[in-house]
Amino acid sequence: MLLTVNGRPVELTPAPGERLLTLLHERLHLTGAKFGCGQGECGACTVLVNGRLTYSCLALAEACDGAEVTTIEGLAAAPPHGPLTPLQRAFIAYDAAQCGYCTPGQLIAATYLLSHDPAPSEDSIRTAMSGNLCRCGTYPKIIAAIQAVARGEFGAPTRPVAEPGRGA
Amino acid sequence: MARRPRGGARTFVKTVVEVEGRTEERVVEMPAFEPAAWDDAASLTIVGARVPRADAVEKVTGRARYTADIALPGMLHALILRAPIARGRITSWNVAAARAVPGVLDAMGPGDAPRGTRLFPTDISYAGQPVAAVCADSLAAAAAGARAMATKFEATEFAATFAAATAPGAPLVRKKGNLMEGSPVVEQRGDVEAGLREADVVVAREYRTPVQLHSAIEPHGAVAEWEGDRLTIWESTQGIFRVREQVAAALEIPQSKVRVIKQYMGGGFGAKNGAAAHTYVAALFARRTGRPVRCVLSRRAEQSDAGNRPATTQRVTIGAKKNGVLTAIAVSADVPLGVGGWEGGPGQVYHEMYACPNVRSEETFAYVNASAMQAFRAPGYAEGAFGLESAMNALARELGMDPLALRRKNFTRIDPRRSRNWSGNALRECYEEGARRFGWPGPAKRAPSSVTRPPSPAPSSSPLKRGVGMAAQLWPTGGGPPSYAHVRINKDASIDVLAGTQDLGTGARTLLAQVAAEAMGARLDDVRAVIGDTETLPYTGNSWGSMTTPSVGPAARMAAEDARRLLLEAAAPLLGVEPGDLETRDSRVMVRDTDRAMTFREVTEALGDVMIIGRGSRGPNPEDRTIATFGAQFAEVEVDVETGVVRVLRLVAAHDAGRIINPTLAESQLEGGIIQGLGYALFEERVLDPATGVQLNADLHDYRIPTIADVPHIEAFFVGESDARANHTGARGLAEPPIIPTAPAIAAAVADAIGAEVNQIPLTPWRVLAALGNAQGR
Numbered sequence: 001m002l003l004t005v006n007g008r009p010v011e012l013t014p015a016p017g018e019r020l021l022t023l024l025h026e027r028l029h030l031t032g033a034k035f036g037c038g039q040g041e042c043g044a045c046t047v048l049v050n051g052r053l054t055y056s057c058l059a060l061a062e063a064c065d066g067a068e069v070t071t072i073e074g075l076a077a078a079p080p081h082g083p084l085t086p087l088q089r090a091f092i093a094y095d096a097a098q099c100g101y102c103t104p105g106q107l108i109a110a111t112y113l114l115s116h117d118p119a120p121s122e123d124s125i126r127t128a129m130s131g132n133l134c135r136c137g138t139y140p141k142i143i144a145a146i147q148a149v150a151r152g153e154f155g156a157p158t159r160p161v162a163e164p165g166r167g168a
Numbered sequence: 169m170a171r172r173p174r175g176g177a178r179t180f181v182k183t184v185v186e187v188e189g190r191t192e193e194r195v196v197e198m199p200a201f202e203p204a205a206w207d208d209a210a211s212l213t214i215v216g217a218r219v220p221r222a223d224a225v226e227k228v229t230g231r232a233r234y235t236a237d238i239a240l241p242g243m244l245h246a247l248i249l250r251a252p253i254a255r256g257r258i259t260s261w262n263v264a265a266a267r268a269v270p271g272v273l274d275a276m277g278p279g280d281a282p283r284g285t286r287l288f289p290t291d292i293s294y295a296g297q298p299v300a301a302v303c304a305d306s307l308a309a310a311a312a313g314a315r316a317m318a319t320k321f322e323a324t325e326f327a328a329t330f331a332a333a334t335a336p337g338a339p340l341v342r343k344k345g346n347l348m349e350g351s352p353v354v355e356q357r358g359d360v361e362a363g364l365r366e367a368d369v370v371v372a373r374e375y376r377t378p379v380q381l382h383s384a385i386e387p388h389g390a391v392a393e394w395e396g397d398r399l400t401i402w403e404s405t406q407g408i409f410r411v412r413e414q415v416a417a418a419l420e421i422p423q424s425k426v427r428v429i430k431q432y433m434g435g436g437f438g439a440k441n442g443a444a445a446h447t448y449v450a451a452l453f454a455r456r457t458g459r460p461v462r463c464v465l466s467r468r469a470e471q472s473d474a475g476n477r478p479a480t481t482q483r484v485t486i487g488a489k490k491n492g493v494l495t496a497i498a499v500s501a502d503v504p505l506g507v508g509g510w511e512g513g514p515g516q517v518y519h520e521m522y523a524c525p526n527v528r529s530e531e532t533f534a535y536v537n538a539s540a541m542q543a544f545r546a547p548g549y550a551e552g553a554f555g556l557e558s559a560m561n562a563l564a565r566e567l568g569m570d571p572l573a574l575r576r577k578n579f580t581r582i583d584p585r586r587s588r589n590w591s592g593n594a595l596r597e598c599y600e601e602g603a604r605r606f607g608w609p610g611p612a613k614r615a616p617s618s619v620t621r622p623p624s625p626a627p628s629s630s631p632l633k634r635g636v637g638m639a640a641q642l643w644p645t646g647g648g649p650p651s652y653a654h655v656r657i658n659k660d661a662s663i664d665v666l667a668g669t670q671d672l673g674t675g676a677r678t679l680l681a682q683v684a685a686e687a688m689g690a691r692l693d694d695v696r697a698v699i700g701d702t703e704t705l706p707y708t709g710n711s712w713g714s715m716t717t718p719s720v721g722p723a724a725r726m727a728a729e730d731a732r733r734l735l736l737e738a739a740a741p742l743l744g745v746e747p748g749d750l751e752t753r754d755s756r757v758m759v760r761d762t763d764r765a766m767t768f769r770e771v772t773e774a775l776g777d778v779m780i781i782g783r784g785s786r787g788p789n790p791e792d793r794t795i796a797t798f799g800a801q802f803a804e805v806e807v808d809v810e811t812g813v814v815r816v817l818r819l820v821a822a823h824d825a826g827r828i829i830n831p832t833l834a835e836s837q838l839e840g841g842i843i844q845g846l847g848y849a850l851f852e853e854r855v856l857d858p859a860t861g862v863q864l865n866a867d868l869h870d871y872r873i874p875t876i877a878d879v880p881h882i883e884a885f886f887v888g889e890s891d892a893r894a895n896h897t898g899a900r901g902l903a904e905p906p907i908i909p910t911a912p913a914i915a916a917a918v919a920d921a922i923g924a925e926v927n928q929i930p931l932t933p934w935r936v937l938a939a940l941g942n943a944q945g946r
Contacts, residue, residue: 015308022307031237032230034434036385037467041868044385072230084228092224095832098840099673100227101234101386101434130877133868135385135435136673137840139876 001065005030006074014061021045021056024071032072032104036133043132046105047071053112053131072104075111086154087111090145093154098136106132110146119150183788185648186795187713190512196649199787203687203729205892206827214686215897218832222678222697223432223671232432235404238391240460244273246303246449247310249319250469251292254537254861255326255339258290258299258319265316266302271309273457275302275317276449284418285448292321293341293507294537295862296473298445303453303461326537328861330481330504333536341507341535348533353511355519356528357584360485363496363526367487371562375484375555376928377514377911378853380477382544383873386434388474389464392450398425399451404433406440406670407710412702414443415451427703436672437844438543439475441710472866475542476854478503480514482555486563492577494524499555501531508540509533514552516585517908520796521556521642523580537861543712545844546904549643550911554929557639557912562925570609571916572599575640575800583794591790592900594824594888595640595798601887602822606802608638631810634817637916638802639909641823645901646795646894647718651786652706655684655727656779657735661755661769663690665697665727668705669720674903675833676716680724682829683897687728688735689752690768697724714797714901717829722895723784731782738780739771786895795894797902799823801842801909805917809940812933814850814918821884823905826891827898838884838906845910847874853930 003010005028014023019038024030024047036044038057045057048070076084087110090096097103106129113120113128120128125146134142148154183196206212226232251258258278266275277300281287288299302313327333333346340346364370391402399421405411408428416423433440450463465474480503487496501514515529544550564571579596582589602608653667665684671677680697688695698705708720736747739757743750743764750757758765772780789795802820807813821838828834851872855864865871884906890898911929918936919925924943926935 015306017308025237026239029239030230031233031239034234034386035236035464036387036434037868039467039867039869041467042385076229084225088228091228092220095221095224095836097221097224097227097673098675098836099384099386099433099435100223100232101384101432101673103227104230107228126877130875133385133873133875135383135437135844135873136836137843137874137879138836139843139874139879140839140882141836142876 001062003064004068006070018061019057020047020059020061020064023061024056030071030073034101034104043105043109044102046108046132048108048112053109072107075107085111086149087114087145089154090149094141094145094148096138096141096145098138102132102134106134106142110142114146114149120146181788183649185789186644186646187715194649196788197785199726199785202787203726203896205896206890206898207892208889210890212686214682214692215829217682217830219678219682219692219830221675221833222681234386234432234434235389235391235402236386236462236464238402238462240391240393243460243462244303244305244453244457245307245310246301246453246461246463247307247314248298248445248449248463248469249300249314249317250473251295251297251299251321252862253292253321253323254295254328256292256321256323258292259322260318260320261300262316262318265318266313269309269313269316271306272302272304272313274453275313276300276452277317281448281452282419284420287445287448294539296469296539301449301453303457326861328537328856330502330534330536333504333534341537346535348505348511348535352530352532353513353515354530355515358526360496360498360526360528364485364487367495368490369563369566370485370487371559371566372485373559373562373927375482375558377480377551377554378930379479380544380848380852381471381854381871382437382439382475383471383868383871384435384437384439387465387467387470388440388444388446389462390447390450391460391462392454393460394454394458397421398427400427400429401447401451402429403447404440405430406436406672406712407442408670408700408702409668409707410441410710411443411447415447418443418448419451430670430700433670433672437545438547438712441543441712467868468866471871472863473539475544476506476539477544477547477551478505478509478541480551482514484555484559486559488563488567490567492567492569492574494522494578496526497524498528501529503531503533504536505533506538506540507535509542512541512543512547514548514555517549517552517642518556519585520583521640522578523584524578538856545841545907546643549908550848553639553641553908554912557909558915558927561637561912561916561919571638572603572608575599586794589793591646591793591795591893592826592888592891593798595800597887598798598800598822598824602800602802602820605883606820608802609636631808633807633809633921634804635807635917635919635921636802636804637913637920638800639912639916641799641905641908642796643714643905643908644794644796645714645718645904646789647715647901648789649786651708651719651723653720653723653727653784654706655731655782655784657731657768657772659772659777661694661767661772663688663695665695665724666705667697667699667708667720667724668702669699669708669716670711671699672711674716674837675830676711676720678833679717679829680720683721683724684728687725688732691755694755714904717899718895718901719786721829721897721899723786725784725897727782727784729782730784731780734780734782735768735771738775739766742766742771742774790893793893795900797823797825797900797905799905799909801913803913803917805914805921807918807921807936809922812936814931814936816846816880816914818881819910821882821906822887823902824888825886825902826888826894826900828886829899831886834886834902835884837903839882841903841906842882842884842910843874843879845907846878846914848907848929849911849914850930
């Protein structure tokens with residue numbers, strides 16, 4: 001099957017029943033999306049599939065044939081290779097990552113939120129982000145970081161997430 | 169700084185260290201010199217700065233590599249099979265059938281693992297106990313192998329509760345009996361009966377706390393690889409050296425042949441303090457197959473057999489004079505530990521928190537047929553504080569006294585348990601500043617608060633009732649020796665701080681770099697902390713007991729001071745002055761009162777390949793002081809009296825942990841502890857099926873931890889000053905304390921809102937409704 005992952009085409013054959021998370025993690029060595037529960041409870045594996053927020057631990061790899069997948073690695077290259085997105089910079093400035101394990105999923109969910117609602121209310125942030133658990137308790141800092149980006153504190157998005165049918 | 173001449177004073181002396189609330193006597197190597205303490209007058213610029221986390225870029229780009237992200241050529245995946253019964257035995261299993269499954273490389277069952285690992289017993293003593301393991305070239309193949317193993321079990325009578333395990337004729341959980349040796353543990357001072365006779369008011373209550381699960385988002389895991397007779401383990405752990413020691417002992421190989429690496433971990437909270445089944449399974453399969461093996465727990469295993477905070481029942485009696493002066497405190501506690509564990513007792517805080525001449529605790533620890541407890545953020549103290557602080561709040565209501573005033577009245581200037589001074593104690597400042605920012609005591613009398621005020625309460629006919637509550641906290645957390653650090657100045661004057669410690673997400677990497685940069689007079693950007701590898705780094709202990717900053721921090725500072733001394737000795741002849749004429753700032757060596765200076769790099773390049781290596785170690789704690797962190801938290805809640813649902817509207821937390829190395833990261837620790845405390849107060853409770861002893865909520869859906877939607881406005885901050893008596897950095901530990909007072913503060917606010925006490929957490933809707941029903945029925 002054909003997949004576009006972070007803008008690059010990939011051809012591979014998933015095993016029957018293989019999940020997208022396993023495919024990303026073990027075959028493509030994109031380890032940013034994390035295994036936390038394997039059953040869609042924690043959100044650590046969150047990626048975008050055709051622009052949709054997706055728990056990659058639940059998504060069947062075969063069902064993603066032809067899809068565009070964006071993982072944390074696709075948001076921005078780490079310095080010095082490329083600039084971070086405003087959300088990534090805000091997460092650093094507001095200390096929104098402690099252990100950092102849930103952070104890739106949080107960032108994907110926050111990116112998705114702001115791409116649909118550039119000025120979310122605090123309640124909207126809480127609702128939109130409630131599918132991503134954090135046990136370290138970074139929630140107040142995540143809210144602050146998202147609000148700061150929405151206020152424009154970190155400038156305009158450096159690389160908007162492409163979304164088929166909606167334009168970039 | 170004074171240098172101790174070699175061969176002069178004693179090199180090895182004994183010192184007392186607090187670990188997870190327990191006191192241990194240890195031998196310590198006296199440091200060669202002790203830097204002058206950074207007291208409040210010290211002018212520091214990097215320590216105390218809100219610099220970003222040193223590894224933040226790795227974390228926000230997904231490049232931080234956690235244990236389960238390690239992939240080695242030819243790596244296999246291992247899976248652990250677990251008992252579905254609480255007690256009994258495994259009657260059949262088929263290793264050969266498992267090995268015959270395509271993709272399966274190896275399998276182990278009872279009798280196949282070395283004795284030292286204690287793996288795969290035939291007698292089962294709790295549901296979830298490992299009984300066998302399979303490794304294969306994919307997890308799917310391992311799962312097929314596990315099914316082929318066709319394990320069968322015979323269940324027998326079990327005792328999964330304290331009552332069942334301590335009943336006459338109870339089934340034996342452990343061969344030597346169901347009570348922990350030494351139970352009941354009794355500690356007392358004064359005469360509680362006499363104290364109660366003196367009291368004008370006595371309250372007696374029974375409090376219950378649940379089994380809380382650590383629930384790190386990253387499950388426990390290990391990757392193991394052998395090269396000849398040398399074993400490397402990548403492990404998600406709070407203690408690389410402890411894992412090394414345990415693995416070497418279990419496999420009967422020298423510690424020098426075991427290397428444990430941990431760069432990033434996805435949360436620990438006390439559950440990842442050593443090697444466990446997954447570690448041994450990975451190491452054994454790797455040895456048997458000659459290939460690297462990864463073993464990561466499933467979420468179900470993580471929630472059912474990876475540690476927990478044990479439940480408690482606490483019967484509390486407190487007596488006081490009319491003016492609020494305490495005359496007696498007594499607690500009798502029952503603690504079901506699981507099949508193993510230690511006495512992380514709830515009784516201790518009762519002896520330490522308040523000035524009271526008569527205190528007695530009696531704690532009974534029982535083994536039950538359930539997974540063993542492990543340290544969980546402030547073990548014992550979070551449980552004990554729910555009882556003690558709730559009883560204090562009940563006493564305040566009985567006395568008609570402000571609960572904050574009651575606590576001020578009983579403030580203790582000394583550690584009443586050990587009859588000695590505190591190294592520092594700003595609890596009263598926590599009370600004052602917390603109350604001020606919260607607008608304590610209540611809506612009627614509140615001053616303006618800096619916290620966003622929720623909308624005004626609904627009219628009195630509304631089912632939504634508001635209330636406020638508070639609670640206080642103490643946690644012995646001075647850290648201590650042994651801890652070693654080296655500071656290495658590279659040829660280009662980049663600086664490495666080397667210490668075999670761990671960063672759990674707490675910020676150790678950042679703090680050690682800040683401490684070393686400050687001590688050296690280096691730019692922070694030039695300094696990097698290298699941690700997490702037993703083979704290349706000097707020893708430090710586990711990252712538990714909020715000990716890393718006050719233990720490794722002073723060692724890193726001393727190593728940096730030592731490196732700075734060598735650097736100045738090298739620079740002095742280059743500048744034509746004595747070392748004493750030099751000072752350092754911004755990675756430059758400057759001749760005092762002149763404009764002559766060299767950069768660190770100019771000095772190191774002049775040295776050629778001579779490398780400056782500073783050595784540091786953590787000295788002993790003061791013998792005549794108790795080192796503890798203090799705090800007070802204030803909560804406002806809204807309770808729907810029709811549904812029983814509790815919503816926390818805001819929390820204000822004031823804590824004193826001595827010098828704060830990085831306020832931003834420290835406040836993150838406060839918020840994290842408070843949020844786990846909120847979960848403890850409102851949702852979190854392991855549930856075992858009474859009929860089978862099997863856990864009913866071994867996932868993150870039915871075992872509910874707080875989501876972002878549950879978290880109120882939190883204003884968490886530090887008061888207090890550098891604690892120069894605790895250690896020469898002035899910093900005490902701070903990560904565990906904030907979980908301690910949150911649940912009793914929330915419970916007090918609920919009682920204030922509904923006019924009835926709920927004395928069992930979590931404060932579920934049905935418990936709130938039952939308390940309301942009882943109150944109305946009276």
